[in-house]
Amino acid sequence: QLQLQESGPGLVKPSETLSLTCTVSGGSISSSSYYWGWIRQPPGKGLEWIGSIYYSGSTYYNPSLKSRVTISVDTSKNQFSLKLSSVTAADTAVYYCAREELRHFGYWGQGTLVTVSS
C-alpha cells in the first residue's frame, strides 16, 4: 500500500524559507506513470495546488507562487521536497504531499501544519 509522509518544521519565522520533505513508501517515486505534488490548506479554508515534480526533475508550479517555490526530488531516498521562500502569515497552512496521475491526486499524505510566526 502506497504511503506518503510529510516532515519538517512546524514553525517558521516570517521572511524565512519553509522546507518540507515527503517520503514515499510502498512504491517507487521513479515510476514513469506519476508526478508528485504539494497542496496546501489554510486553517478552515480550501485547497490550493502548489506544484508538482516528475522523477526526472521536471517541475511545474502554480503561477501565483512560482517566484517563491522550489520542488526537488531525491530518487535515491524516494523523497521529494518543497521550499517556499519569503513566507508570511498567509502561508500558514496544512501542507499535503500527494501522488498525481492523469491530472488528479490519488494518494495523499496525512498533512503537516506549518505556522508562520515570530
Add this chain to the structure above:
Amino acid sequence: QSVLTQPPSVSGAPGQRVTISCTGSSSNIGAGYDVHWYQQLPGTAPKLLIYGNSNRPSGVPDRFSGSKSGTSASLAITGLQAEDEADYYCQSYDSSLSRYVFGTGTKVTVL
C-alpha cells in the same frame, strides 16, 4: 480565490440522495478538462472519491457517482449515511490560469 464554485453546504436525512454542484467556466470544465472529487473527513487528508468525471477508485462505494455537462459537474450521494458527513471538493485544470484548481468546498451534513 477559487474558479470552481460549489454550494457551501448541503444536508439530507439518512437514506436520502444529495447532489453537490461544481460550476466552472470555458477555461476549465467547459474546455474539456476532467473533474475529480475528493472527500475530506474532519481532521483528515482529502481522499480521492471520483476521478475522470465519473470513475470510482477501488474501495469507494457505488453510492457515490459523478457526472459532467458543459461548464459544470455534479457529485451525487445516494443512500446517505452518517459516515458521509464531510467536506467535498471538486478539482480540475484551468488553461487560462495554467494551474490545477479546486472548488470552494461543500460541507455535507446528515440530519
